[in-house]
Amino acid sequence: MFAERTRHLNGSDIRAILKMTEQPGMISFAGGMPAPELFPxxxxxxxxxxxxxxxxxxxxxxxxxxxxxxxxxxxxxxxxxxxxxxxxxxxxxxxxxxxxxxxxxxxxxxxxxxxxxxxxxxxxxxxxxxxxxxxxxxxxxxxxxxxxxxxxxxxxxxxxxxxxxxxxxxxxxxxxxxxxxxxxxxxxxxxxxxxxxxxxxxxxxxxxxxxxxxxxxxxxxxxxxxxxxxxxxxxxxxxxxxxxxxxxxxxxxxxxxxxxxxxxxxxxxxxxxxxxxxxxYDLEQNVSKIKDVYRKRRNIMLDVMDREFPETALFSKPGGGLFIWVELPAFVNTREVLAKSLEKGIAFVPGGSFYPNGGHEHAMRLNFSNMSEDKIIEGIPRLAAVIRTFI
Missing domain, CATH: 3.40.640.10 (Type I PLP-dependent aspartate aminotransferase-like (Major domain))
Structure with missing residues (x-):
């Protein structure tokens, strides 16, 4: 009954993962969501x-x-x-x-x-x-x-x-x-x-x-x-x-x-x-407050990643925005990593989702804006420990 065009219609990997993050105690680096405590x-x-x-x-x-x-x-x-x-x-x-x-x-x-x-x-x-x-x-x-x-x-x-x-x-x-x-x-x-x-x-x-x-x-x-x-x-x-x-x-x-x-x-x-x-109100003042918080969270996440991630994990150091991109060795499938990390209460988005023609399953996207500093400090070492089991 559906139109032919719907055969290309797929759900969002991010939305599916976000449903899992509703579990109590989950630390989510998955969504590209702003910090709700900063809403005016x-x-x-x-x-x-x-x-x-x-x-x-x-x-x-x-x-x-x-x-x-x-x-x-x-x-x-x-x-x-x-x-x-x-x-x-x-x-x-x-x-x-x-x-x-x-x-x-x-x-x-x-x-x-x-x-x-x-x-x-x-x-x-x-x-x-x-x-x-x-x-x-x-x-x-x-x-x-x-x-x-x-x-x-x-x-x-x-x-x-x-x-x-x-x-x-x-x-x-x-x-x-x-x-x-x-x-x-x-x-x-x-x-x-x-x-x-x-x-x-x-x-x-x-x-x-x-x-x-x-x-x-x-x-x-x-x-x-x-x-x-x-x-x-x-x-x-x-x-x-x-x-x-x-x-x-x-x-x-x-x-x-x-x-x-x-x-x-x-x-x-x-x-x-x-x-x-x-x-x-002054939108610029609100944006400045957001930037101060996100800058701190980005810096904390990068510092913990520098300490905890294996040397073979390469990651970006962005000058703005909401995301850090991680590439693991080519033999690692981050969808498998995600399955294990969810068991440990950590969520992220596998990188293969961001390639329209598939492949590149060794990458992942981490968001730093939505989790508090203490959740970042707690969650990144847990994620790093899971990654090490695959390398």
Whole structure:
């Protein structure tokens, strides 16, 4: 009875693992979840009451698909300040999280058999969204500076039907890598010679712990090829599911039509609460507090890993974001490691989930934002002990 496209529909490994982490006493390094103790609950409570008292009839009503205009104006200002991208509110569409922006991109641009280029590894949620449209995934070799441009050029020169390139240039999920400025510029120069859509997913760009932020791909775009996806989930609260698409006016029009068909519009109330929060409170102060906590947790996790992990375990040392990427010897299967570590009360995500074409089962992704310092100090040695039984 199901449509043919559903044969590519698979559940998320992360969601399946998160169900297991609900067991009492489980220490989870699995989800990419913010720390709930950092949510500005009192402030959100205050602005929610303000919105209901002064704008309740509007906040509880339907709104336009594009989203609440005052919030779109605020986002356009943030795009300039935070991502070096000058844009108008008319180039902003409010989405139900940036995940919806990914899904709409697949719906708008992909026909069956089209090619999606992505980093290797990359975000498994994007694979889930794109697979509904039956594309072919080609992984572009990636190092600590970003995609390897020689390989990208070779693929573009020798591959038909390349339609979309999906990238996370800032503190990538799952590796935590950030692209160098040179790679960003080179990418935009290369793709300018092709009819290709660049989807720049940027949920982590503001969570920078060392150094300076780098220009977004959108800011380097000279041909309106970049669709920028942003989100409030990691810098405010994920439960509101408020993100945005920033794109050229002609492309945004199609995104609006696709969203109309999907869910009409994102929650009016949540949009107005975030708008009111941005007016009445200092989001930058909240982000600074988040960064201080996550920086400390990252440092603690890396210190314990340096002491406890075997020398053959190689891991990233990200300058921001939420994740540490670990690669074990090739003969180790981290799905087997996970089964044993769950018995010890420790959860993580096996690395094979982040490769659309499979393989690479010797890697794992660890999250440091969601567990407290004492849980990290307790959990990493337990995980290291399990890993040692496989090496």
């Amino acid at each position: 609950i009192e402030e959100i409570q205050e602005v929610s009451q303000h919105v209901l008292k002064h704008h309740g009839k509007q906040a509880l009503q339907y709104t336009i698909t594009e989203g609440f205009l005052p919030l779109r104006e605020q986002i356009a200002q943030r795009m300039q300040v935070k991502f070096d991208k000058a844009c108008s509110p008319q180039q902003i569409l409010i989405t139900s999280g940036s995940q919806q922006g990914i899904e709409l991109s697949g719906k708008l641009f992909l026909d069956e058999g089209d090619v999606v280029l992505c980093e290797s590894p990359s975000f498994l949620g994007a694979f889930q969204a794109f697979r509904l449209y039956n594309p072919r995934f080609i992984e572009v070799p990636t190092d600590d500076q970003g995609m390897v441009m020689e390989e990208l050029t070779r693929i573009l020169e020798t591959t038909d039907r390349v339609k979309l390139l999906y990238v996370i240039p800032d503190f990538q999920n799952p590796t935590g890598r950030s692209w160098s400025l040179a790679r960003r510029k080179e990418l935009m120069e290369i793709v300018s010679h092709y009819e290709i859509v660049v989807v720049e997913d940027n949920p982590y760009g503001e969570l920078i712990y060392e150094g300076d932020s780098l220009p977004s791909l959108a800011s380097l775009d000279q041909k309106d090829q970049v669709v920028f996806l942003g989100s409030f989930s990691k810098i405010l609260c994920p439960g509101f599911r408020v993100g945005w698409v920033c794109a050229s006016p002609q492309w945004l029009e199609k995104y609006v039509m696709a969203k109309q068909a999907a869910d009409t519009h994102t929650s009016t109330f949540c949009q107005q609460v975030i708008h009111s929060y941005l007016e009445r």
